[in-house]
Amino acid sequence: MTDSPDERLIAVVVEDDPDIRALLIELFDAAGFRTIPVDNGLDGVEAVRIHQPLVTTLDVNMPGIDGFEAARRIRKYSTTYIIMLSAFGTEADIVLGLGAGADEYVVKPFRPREMRARIEAMLRRPRLERPPTSTDATEDAVAPTPASTPGTRHPLPSAAAVASSTAPLRDENHWVSHHDLRVNPATRTVLVVDREVELTRTEFDLLATLVESKRRVRSKADLTLVLRGEEQATSYYVGEADKRAVEAHMANLRRKLSDNPTEPRYIETVRGVGYRLTP
Structure with a gap:
């Protein structure tokens, strides 16, 4: 061929x-x-x-x-x-x-x-x-984008386009801390009491979003759009399956951080809404 x-x-x-x-x-x-x-x-x-x-x-x-x-x-x-x-x-x-x-x-x-x-x-x-x-091995599932409007057709990106995607440049010396948790958005490094924690792409994105949001509550729908790279959107549909996927990733993230959901040190659940950092 x-x-x-x-x-x-x-x-x-x-x-x-x-x-x-x-x-x-x-x-x-x-x-x-x-x-x-x-x-x-x-x-x-x-x-x-x-x-x-x-x-x-x-x-x-x-x-x-x-x-x-x-x-x-x-x-x-x-x-x-x-x-x-x-x-x-x-x-x-x-x-x-x-x-x-x-x-x-x-x-x-x-x-x-x-x-x-x-x-x-x-x-x-x-x-x-x-x-x-x-x-x-727990590599992430990013929630779906909404179905296209009937009659429209959007081409899938090529393999070359996928391979060439890059993240915005950030200061590698910039760390964000919460208790004994430290996050470096540029190097995508996470330390807990100076021990490096290996996270998947989606787990890191969830953690970085919450750390940067501090005590502001981020809903599951909000986090779904962040993972899609569409956090500025206002009209995209987020279904129950999308929210369950966020819950699954959050459970994996907490397990790797050794963060007990019932007595959280880093991330607390706001029942019926979403997640935020602990005080």
């Missing part, structure tokens, strides 16, 4: 339901991807190893190994964006999916426009340049 920019747009679709598999293939093909479809977890893991796709979709319930185990195996050697698909959308299921290494968790049945919007939002995030370590 000829070497062109589109050759880097590869998607592996791991799905045992032929109807959903056909829908995903059509969606990726329309977006300019070369799609590699497989119908079980073991073949899916191998397909990712061989083709090194930009995006991988994983059904949770599959023959052989399930989507959770497939994601864990893939994360040992690949930084592909993983979208997990499941008929189950409880908080426990979402936490399990994110913990296995998924970037997105989508509940079936899904609307094609919504799925496309989720992929667009996911690809706007910087891609890891190395395979995740064990501490990266």
